[in-house]
């Protein structure tokens with residue numbers, strides 16, 4: 001079946017076109033080959049855009065919210081019925097430990113159900129500016145949306161862009177990440193099996209490189225771009241979109257700080273920080289990569305962190321009980337090991353990560369590293385490293401905690417640990433991050449908006465606000481006479 005081979009999906013048909021070759025898909029836990037995927041081209045991307053344009057203009061999709069709700073509920077049921085298979089495929093393909101992969105798929109079908117409801121709640125407004133002078137503000141689908149996603153959460157990151165776009169009445173052309181074409185195709189197979197979904201509403205083209213992505217960010221028939229990925233690529237996409245003035249929604253990189261005050265429940269803070277650091281081995285945009293600790297409990301937290309992260313259970317993502325899976329590929333394994341060596345000359349390394357050995361030697365494993373650092377201008381603090389490296393920083397009071405936590409260009413997610421709710425609320429008001437969790441980390445909900453300040457993005461996904469990116473407001477004016 002085409003889905004297992006990561007084929008493209010255009011106008012309701014699986015396509016194996018490989019104008020730019022066929023690539024192997026590698027299991028990062030052991031280096032074995034899982035399957036292949038064909039790489040598309042600019043022409044194929046153009047074909048998918050035309051199919052999506054035809055679907056938004058010639059089917060009833062854009063004008064029938066009940067049809068959209070029905071299709072999304074059907075899709076959610078199919079995705080749920082395949083949860084375990086898709087989770088195992090994801091664990092094999094991107095190294096997410098299988099329990100977390102199960103949660104990810106559940107978040108995907110939960111999100112589709114949420115937007116099935118929202119699709120039936122898109123209302124406009126009316127205004128009477130004088131006797132017999134009537135304005136209608138209608139909400140209309142923006143048109144064709146390109147959805148470009150990364151590899152680290154190939155189900156939820158896809159559904160959280162596609163579901164509000166479909167709920168709004170748009171059609172989509174997707175470009176999945178080259179690392180996860182098989183999991184992606186398994187989700188596309190759920191769309192393919194959705195009885196109420198008209199052909200051409202959901203399309204997808206694979207690639208390795210930037211040819212397809214460039215078409216999807218510059219084609220004149222694309223109205224909106226919903227991009228999730230690095231801040232660097234986000235800037236390129238924004239520049240490509242400028243020529244035809246597209247609406248852009250960008251969910252970009254992060255550098256999440258966890259700020260621990262001396263009145264916090266330290267056991268809880270430690271448990272949350274450990275989970276927040278280890279989630280997909282530091283390869284999530286919201287992963288904790290900085291731990292800021294108040295002076296009086298700093299030494300205690302440092303020793304506990306070194307002990308907790310020093311004895312994580314590293315292993316295949318497919319084996320239950322694994323705490324830490326592999327990095328996505330050998331390039332990133334070598335990059336992270338190189339960063340540790342380089343930074344060890346410049347900051348105090350208190351826990352050194354290393355590659356897997358023995359039966360893990362063929363996988364792309366790296367265990368966690370911790371650096372102590374004072375200089376907020378250092379790369380360890382300023383750059384998104386996207387791996388299991390954390391910087392441990394000391395602060396004296398609330399003001400210093402705030403100025404240190406806010407000292408990067410990223411503003412995606414953060415967490416604060418304190419038993420003083422007033423302090424927690426003061427901190428949440430001043431932290432320049434799209435999300436602030438109090439006494440916990442990484443609680444993402446379909447109902448609640450998420451997104452970034454500064455170089456972490458533009459716009460919000462999840463929640464009702466996500467619809468704003470995929471709807472236009474039109475003013476219709478008429479005079480009936482007094």
Ligand code: NAD
Pocket residue numbers: 148149150151152157175176177178209210212213214217228229230231232233234236237251252253254284285286384386412452456457
């Ligand atoms: P990436 O930016 O390299 O790639 C993301 C996607 O963009 C991939 O599909 C890639 O093929 C495509 N792409 C690359 N160059 C392109 C171009 N010139 N034009 C169009 N498309 C292009 O990111 P990645 O390494 O796959 O993912 C990791 C990054 O994603 C991290 O920075 C992480 O923080 C970020 N991320 C953000 C969120 C969020 O919600 N804010 C969620 C997950 C990941």
